[in-house]
Amino acid sequence: MKYFRLFTTKKITNIIPIILFISLLITACNPQSGAMEDSPRTTITFAAAGFFQKQYETLIEEFESQTPSIHVQFVPLEEATPGETLEHTLAASLADVVMISPPQGQDIYYYLDIEPILETDQLFDASAFWPGSLDGCRAEGRLIGIPLSIQTLLVMYDEAAFDEIGLDHPAPGWSWDDFQEAAQLLTKRSNGEVTRYGFVDYNHPTSLLAPLIDAVNRQNGNEYDPVKLTNALDWYVSLAQSGNIPSDYRAEEAGEVRNYISTGQAAMWVDALSSLEERRNELGESIAVAPFPQGGINGNQKTTQAWASCGLVSAGTAHSLEALTWLQFLSTQGVPGINSLAIPANRAAAEESGYWNSLDVNTAAAARYALEHGWYGAASNLPFEQIGQALNDAKTGEIILADVLELIRMDQIAAIPPTPQSTPFAVATPKPPIISVPLSGDTIVVDYFVDSSDLADKETIEALAQAFMLEHPDIIIRLEDFKSSGLPYINFDLMAENYGCFIYQSGLADYYVSQLYNLQPLIDAGDEGQDLLNDLPESEILRNQLNGDLYALPVADRPTVLYYNKDIFIEKGVPFPALDWSWSDFWQAAIAVASEDVYGFVPINGREFINILLAAEGIELYDFTTDSPVINFNDPKFHAIVSNLEEMGNDGVIPTIDEHIDWNKGNTQFRFNEVQSGKAAMWLNMAGIEYGGYFPPGTTNFEVGVAPVPSFGYPLMPMNKGTAFYISRQAENPTACWEWINFLSDKPEALAGIPLRQSILESERYEQIVGVELATVYRAVMEHPRQEILADYSEKYPSYPLYLWWPDTLASVFEGVPVTQALTELQGKSEAYLNCVESNSDPLNEDVWKGCAKLVDPDFQSLLYSE
The missing domain is CATH 3.40.190.10 (Periplasmic binding protein-like II)
Known part of the structure; x- marks a missing residue:
């Protein structure tokens, strides 16, 4: 797979000599280097979201004051790897300790199993954490991190519904029998139709039942037994078949999900504790929470679903003890970037944070109980997705639960091979030390x-x-x-x-x-x-x-330059754009490289592209800066431009250009997506943007080239x-x-x-940094005539309606309106608007010019975001 590189790799190469030079000078000039040998200090690296760097550095300063033998160097993840996601293979090589989303599959082996180390660490106290919360950082039996915060699912319910029938509210320790009774009694019917369900699961029954399912499996020695599972779950199916739990969530409109909760048609449901405030704002203060039911097979342990945010230790670290010392410190702090409604995983930290003071008494009691009885996942590879689907199928009454569960074959459930990651890797070396110069009066x-x-x-x-x-x-x-x-x-x-x-x-x-x-x-x-x-x-x-x-x-x-997909040009046998190519050359190339699946050219910013074409012809569409305003929508040159665009659109060379100011109403997002998905042979963007500006690193499988915009640099194109x-x-x-x-x-x-x-x-050094090809292109761009410097000006009359009208007119041409008709109507509408504002004594008043715009165009309001 090929990856496009304009200058990233070369930049790094050129930084290395600077860093080496600095390191040598530091070594030569530091008279205290020998003194440091008496008090060695270990440097570990810590990678987390760069947005929270300042907060983390405050924590690092406090940690280092308490643990002077360890220096923590912060590595901002966004700066290290631009893009939306970060691969664990890279994250684990960036730093000794990483704050990142949980790894899945083989990625878990990029992180260290810290359990053997903690077992020998006399300072580590597992009881300082909420019961079972360490399991929230466990994957395939390996403890790969330390929990920093906890979130829980709870049974959320409407107190008013319980009060309406005189039913006791759910409380910590309530049983599955209590739950069944409540679901039955809370269900309301009118004329044979259910108007309120006792419980709503949105076809995710395992959100409530997963701890119970796991308890059945654990009691059976972690051996899947469909018969025992059926016996434990049949009551739930019966509730649904009796109309106490909905089995159909389809709304009248296709693709929509019926919202029973927001419409008050649910007495109980499963939701996150962190959603309580939002639900109360939506439904009222009568919304409350309770832990999951318990009893029977799952007794009173591990009954409520919970999950942890964990700090992970890279398997490539050379400083595991120091990394764990830092993580244990973090567990006692408020960690930046974690959901502010999450509960500190360290019990003492939860008390000191004042978290409980933010909850009412009953909510705090429910949350505490949930944390004391947290369930952080199954001990074995249970097929929860298949079991959940079996329950949904059985709820309809058309299929028997036992029959569906019997069809689940555990030997066909994909399991992660218990083989550790075998490829050795090491955490990146910390940056060389920063020069520290003591501040004095002369500094x-x-x-x-x-x-x-x-x-x-x-x-x-x-x-x-x-x-x-x-x-x-x-x-x-x-x-x-x-x-x-x-x-x-x-x-x-x-x-x-x-x-x-x-x-x-x-x-x-x-x-x-x-x-x-x-x-x-x-x-x-x-x-x-x-x-x-x-x-x-x-x-x-x-x-x-x-x-x-x-x-x-x-x-x-x-300046704006043209980016192009080299692979498409090569595949079509079309020469790469020349440094001195013309607009005729541009359109010939666009036609030649276009196909059923690929546009020859995609203008993401349609306005900019049209302005470039106008500048090439030396015309402006309108000028309201003088005492004699000019409107040029009927200019033959503009007619030719629009006609050509229409033809290119009909032939599939370019997409429709609808530059509505509201992205939701135009098709700018569509054009952006076409470029990002590799369906554009050419597009425009600013110079100096790697990947042409629209591709995160490592996501393209083609090489991107750069060329000047044809005959770039027109006097009428201010930039x-x-x-x-x-x-x-x-x-x-x-x-x-x-x-x-x-x-x-x-x-x-x-x-x-x-x-x-x-x-x-013109230097060779510049060529070494960006490459000879790109340097040549940039030199050619800068050789083009520079645009005139336009003095600051103010309009005599507001031209904003014309700014909105002409892209709308262009879009109508792509929809089939004849060019002559469209431009004639646009010219007439614009002139009528100008006559209206010219006749008013206060034309710059917003009410005045908007009134004139609406007078000549009743649909003008639809072109705006809002009134």
């Missing part, structure tokens, strides 16, 4: 914000910061990103307020000049400053100047996707900030997009 600290969307990953910037600090021992670079900043969101104002220097969208000096430090004196201070400016495109300098002074240092551009370094006016030491951003501007591995410095773009 300069630069607070810098790392934006991962505009820069390389934080690890790369950290390595570069270390290299910079070795060159400038009097300066400390303190890095923060969004996850570690504690900020509620990111915008320019917050950047300028909280950081000395930062990277952000280019060309904003005119808007934020009061918050920015003037870079011109720093540039004029020496020849190097002017040399730097001479290395940048003049248009980018002008964009960031104000009255001849520079307020931002432009560093990278992220400002570049990035620049800014220094805040509040920076404590602007000169140090300047040194740092000047240093970064010379490091292509630090930037996302295309470097603006000509010397960097």
